[in-house]
Amino acid sequence: MSVRYGRDLALEDVSLSVARGGAVALIGPNGAGKSTLLKAILGLLPLAQGGVKVLGRRPEDAREQVAYVQQADTLDPEFPVSVLQVVLMGRYRAVGWARRPGAADRREAMRALTEVGLADRAKDRFGTLSGGQRQRVLLARAIAQHAQLLLLDEPFNGLDATTTDVLIEVLARLRGDGVGVVMSTHDLAVAHLTCGDACVLNRRRVAYGPIDQAITPGNLAEAYGSRAVLLASEATIVTTAD
Amino acid sequence: MVRLLVEPFRDAYMQRALIEVLLLSGLAGIVSVYVLLRRLAFVGDALTHTIFPGVAIAFVAGQSLFLGALVAGLLSAVLLTWASRIPTVDQDAALGVLVGAFFSLGVVIVSTRQSYTADLTALLFGRILTVDTAEIIQTAVITAAVLVVLALLHKELVLRAFDPVAAEAMGYRVMALDLVVNGLVALVVVAGVRAVGTVLVIALLVVPGAIARLVTDRIGGLLVVSVGAAALCGYVGLAASYEASLNHRVRVGSGATIVVALTVAFLGAATVTTLVRRRRPAPTTPQADPVPA
Amino acid sequence: MTILQQLDSPLIRRALLEAVLVGALCGAVGVHVLLRRLPFFTLALSHAAFPGVVLASLLGVSVYLGGALASLGLVLAVAAIGSSRRLEASTATGVALAGAFAVGVLLQSAQSGGSRDLAAFLVGDVLTVSPRDLATTAAFGLIVVGGLALFHKDLVFAAFDPVGAKAAGYRTAGLEVLVLALVALTVVTSIRAVGTILAVALLVTPALTARQWTDEIGRMMALSALFGALAGVGGIAASAQWSVAGGSAIALTATGLLVITVAFQQARRALLPGGRQPSGVTAGRCG
Numbered sequence: 149m150s151v152r153y154g155r156d157l158a159l160e161d162v163s164l165s166v167a168r169g170g171a172v173a174l175i176g177p178n179g180a181g182k183s184t185l186l187k188a189i190l191g192l193l194p195l196a197q198g199g200v201k202v203l204g205r206r207p208e209d210a211r212e213q214v215a216y217v218q219q220a221d222t223l224d225p226e227f228p229v230s231v232l233q234v235v236l237m238g239r240y241r242a243v244g245w246a247r248r249p250g251a252a253d254r255r256e257a258m259r260a261l262t263e264v265g266l267a268d269r270a271k272d273r274f275g276t277l278s279g280g281q282r283q284r285v286l287l288a289r290a291i292a293q294h295a296q297l298l299l300l301d302e303p304f305n306g307l308d309a310t311t312t313d314v315l316i317e318v319l320a321r322l323r324g325d326g327v328g329v330v331m332s333t334h335d336l337a338v339a340h341l342t343c344g345d346a347c348v349l350n351r352r353r354v355a356y357g358p359i360d361q362a363i364t365p366g367n368l369a370e371a372y373g374s375r376a377v378l379l380a381s382e383a384t385i386v387t388t389a390d
Numbered sequence: 391m392v393r394l395l396v397e398p399f400r401d402a403y404m405q406r407a408l409i410e411v412l413l414l415s416g417l418a419g420i421v422s423v424y425v426l427l428r429r430l431a432f433v434g435d436a437l438t439h440t441i442f443p444g445v446a447i448a449f450v451a452g453q454s455l456f457l458g459a460l461v462a463g464l465l466s467a468v469l470l471t472w473a474s475r476i477p478t479v480d481q482d483a484a485l486g487v488l489v490g491a492f493f494s495l496g497v498v499i500v501s502t503r504q505s506y507t508a509d510l511t512a513l514l515f516g517r518i519l520t521v522d523t524a525e526i527i528q529t530a531v532i533t534a535a536v537l538v539v540l541a542l543l544h545k546e547l548v549l550r551a552f553d554p555v556a557a558e559a560m561g562y563r564v565m566a567l568d569l570v571v572n573g574l575v576a577l578v579v580v581a582g583v584r585a586v587g588t589v590l591v592i593a594l595l596v597v598p599g600a601i602a603r604l605v606t607d608r609i610g611g612l613l614v615v616s617v618g619a620a621a622l623c624g625y626v627g628l629a630a631s632y633e634a635s636l637n638h639r640v641r642v643g644s645g646a647t648i649v650v651a652l653t654v655a656f657l658g659a660a661t662v663t664t665l666v667r668r669r670r671p672a673p674t675t676p677q678a679d680p681v682p683a
Numbered sequence: 684m685t686i687l688q689q690l691d692s693p694l695i696r697r698a699l700l701e702a703v704l705v706g707a708l709c710g711a712v713g714v715h716v717l718l719r720r721l722p723f724f725t726l727a728l729s730h731a732a733f734p735g736v737v738l739a740s741l742l743g744v745s746v747y748l749g750g751a752l753a754s755l756g757l758v759l760a761v762a763a764i765g766s767s768r769r770l771e772a773s774t775a776t777g778v779a780l781a782g783a784f785a786v787g788v789l790l791q792s793a794q795s796g797g798s799r800d801l802a803a804f805l806v807g808d809v810l811t812v813s814p815r816d817l818a819t820t821a822a823f824g825l826i827v828v829g830g831l832a833l834f835h836k837d838l839v840f841a842a843f844d845p846v847g848a849k850a851a852g853y854r855t856a857g858l859e860v861l862v863l864a865l866v867a868l869t870v871v872t873s874i875r876a877v878g879t880i881l882a883v884a885l886l887v888t889p890a891l892t893a894r895q896w897t898d899e900i901g902r903m904m905a906l907s908a909l910f911g912a913l914a915g916v917g918g919i920a921a922s923a924q925w926s927v928a929g930g931s932a933i934a935l936t937a938t939g940l941l942v943i944t945v946a947f948q949q950a951r952r953a954l955l956p957g958g959r960q961p962s963g964v965t966a967g968r969c970g
Contacts, residue, residue, distance in 0.1 A: 190559050211561035218555050226768055227427070227552050228607050237549050241560050246542040273607050289556075299559075431777030432723035439880060476945070483891045486722035490884020491938040494931030497806050501928045590788070593781030600778050603769050646788040653782040660767070 162353045163198070164345075166297070171319065171329035173339035173346040175363060177372050180350040182332035186299045189330065190216060203296060210297075212241045215290035217300045220282035225275030231285050232270040235260055238292035260291040263321075264314050280311035287318060298322060300331040304338050316341055336363060395625070398632035403519060407644070408628060410521045410529055414585050414594065415624040417533040419617035420540060421578045422599035423609070424571055427551040433470065433572060434595040436485040437579040438588040440466040442496035445583075450499060456528065459583060463576035466492065471569040516587035516645040518628070525584060532581045536574050547571060548609060586645035594620060597652040601659045619659075623651035694810065695923060701812045701820055702915030702933055705876045706885060708824045710911025711831060712869045713890030714904045715862055718842040722887050723773055724761070724863070727780045728870050729879030731757035734787030741790060747819075747871055754867040757783055758860075807878030807930035810922065816875050823872040827865050831904075838862060839900050877930035884934035885911060892941040895948050910940055 162185065166172050174182045187193050189200055191207025202210040215238070235257040236249050243249050249257075261267045264284040269277060274285065283303065290298055303315060319329060319342045333339050339346060339359065346362040348355040348371045355367040398404050425434055444462020448455045466488055473484035540547070550557045550567045558564050575595065582591035602615035627648030634642050690696060716725055732750040739749025757779055765775035831838070841848040841858045849855050866886070873882040889910035893903045918933025 216559035431773040482722040486887030490934045494934035497931040596777030649785040
């Protein structure tokens with residue numbers, strides 16, 4: 149399975165590929181085009197040049213096999229939906245139009261919730277959970293989807309220790325099962341822990357390859373410009389304001 | 391008290407009015423939940439204005455006003471959904487433009503006729519008491535159609551309301567889903583105009599859902615409470631207007647009394663739920679995360 | 684008779700002046716209505732003015748006062764209802780609007796007749812504007828424009844970045860109230876010329892048109908005022924030429940300007956690919 153990609157403008161001439169069970173970390177400052185890249189893999193953006201192949205198909209045809217985990221704080225905490233219902237949403241495509249999720253779907257959803265450690269909160273309203281817990285619920289939703297490619301947008305931002313551990317374990321388990329992962333992040337320590345490859349970018353590809361080779365102080369300086377400050381020997385990147 | 395609620399409905403015309411009101415309340419009550427979830431109150435209000443040129447053209451051409459309203463309503467829904475996708479135009483602005491353009495078009499058309507003020511009143515405030523069987527059947531058909539569509543698309547509509555990004559990522563066409571909902575709201579507006587008029591149908595589309603949201607946290611509950619509140623207020627409002635006109639010499643349109651009933655119901659629900667919540671503070675605020683990594 | 688021939692008539696001259704004043708005023712204020720997502724609230728304001736006007740005529744006080752009081756009532760109602768986290772702004776506005784309507788319609792039933800006045804209230808009657816109306820418009824307009832100018836940079840900052848503005852020490856709630864008050868005053872001022880519903884059109888359409896041409900707020904306000912004034916002129920001209928309702932002609936002209944602009948921009952985008960897409964005016968998420 150692979151994803152290949154290249155385009156102009158917001159992102160210029162970027163290409164990368166993800167193999168079965170592989171994981172690529174997208175590293176770059178805000179505005180570098182990481183979210184754009186993820187959206188392009190989903191087939192949600194027109195490409196000026198080049199193409200995206202997901203599982204050998206066009207992105208539009210492969211969406212059932214691709215799960216996208218965005219940042220949980222974009223969702224309305226007052227929305228009247230339960231944790232279980234959110235996870236079930238991952239099954240909707242499999243369930244199909246005009247049908248309701250069945251017992252088997254519920255079991256899948258509960259299995260996913262158990263894996264992220266939130267099975268006991270299944271009936272609670274989504275918004276009553278903490279930020280980290282909500283992020284885990286979105287991860288459970290992606291798990292329940294049984295996708296072959298997982299896209300995550302800054303999943304480790306501001307998370308508590310429990311959620312971070314759960315996330316790392318789940319990603320490792322999924323990779324072991326052959327799921328490919330593309331993940332944008334600022335957290336280099338976590339990137340090293342979870343991903344085999346890295347793509348350092350800032351509107352164009354600065355570096356790409358095995359993570360130890362791609363993430364170097366030189367490459368980071370090139371991508372982040374003089375605004376980057378490395379803390380605690382390559383653990384996290386902090387950018388100063390413009 | 392019971393006499394007040396039963397007495398008005400002895401005559402056939404009041405019975406017909408009641409059936410129409412109950413049908414509409416059921417319809418509006420259900421759609422009101424989706425209006426709440428998708429924050430479409432403005433869409434509903436805008437549609438009550440944008441159907442005006444359709445009615446005006448139909449009036450001038452001697453055609454069915456209902457048909458004119460229907461065409462204008464669905465056209466507005468299409469234009470609105472399309473316009474919202476332009477990057478520099480957001481939905482609120484698009485609605486404002488549509489209201490201005492369509493309503494002024496309607497005024498221009500109507501002003502070519504001299505005597506339109508009486509019809510204007512009926513259009514604005516409705517005339518439920520003269521509803522006939524044919525109109526009831528029309529309303530019933532619309533209600534059935536809307537309910538079928540909502541039943542088929544329910545889970546996708548909820549997903550889109552909650553998380554449009556995920557819906558798009560999973561392959562759903564958000565614009566198509568939005569078009570369907572906007573269209574359904576337009577249908578309810580058109581159906582409701584006759585009973586309570588354009589000016590007040592927005593109340594039927596917004597208040598029942600709001601009452602339900604105050605009372606419950608679950609979508610199933612929202613639907614039940616919303617329909618119940620709408621039906622109850624419709625019933626009480628109709629009875630009250632009859633009572634006021636006949637026995638107290640106060641000429642009040644039933645559209646107005648139904649909306650008053652809805653407002654009172656909302657205030658009541660708000661008061662009760664606020665007091666109850668103050669007694670038992672439930673954990674509605676999100677818990678804080680433990681120490682960050 | 685064309686507009687040029689009719690310019691001899693003082694009635695037409697006044698109508699023209701009123702239309703230009705109201706158009707320009709609404710254009711300028713309209714940019715803030717767009718920035719802060721206030722079109723629905725503005726429409727609700729114009730609806731809420733309705734019970735105020737009925738009440739004013741019942742009590743025999745100035746129509747402007749009644750309208751202003753009702754607008755204030757609406758703002759308070761929306762704030763109260765929306766303070767429950769379960770109901771967000773547009774739902775709260777819808778409920779408040781329904782309540783306001785109910786009150787207005789009930790009051791109206793208490794007095795017989797009034798359909799005629801209602802029509803004028805809804806769609807305005809610009810061709811019968813008196814010198815006193817003109818003076819009132821000019822006076823209110825000056826107040827609104829003065830308020831906008833005085834607080835311009837603060838308003839823009841707070842609209843873009845409410846969190847940042849609060850951190851910087853601004854009283855964002857106070858600024859919000861200021862904008863709402865200015866919008867309400869503008870709506871009340873415009874009722875005479877274009878009526879309540881079309882006041883929304885003038886507050887949204889020219890601003891949206893200006894938005895298609897520029898990202899910068901100051902320029903947008905100037906352009907928007909220009910488009911509003913143009914709509915006023917065009918509307919009165921059309922009204923004089925074809926004997927159509929004045930307020931509606933103004934609103935339709937404003938819409939026409941928008942349609943032409945959008946068509947132009949879409950054509951330009953289609954013919955020249957690779958051009959920079961206009962960015963959002965409000966700052967969004969990065970990355």
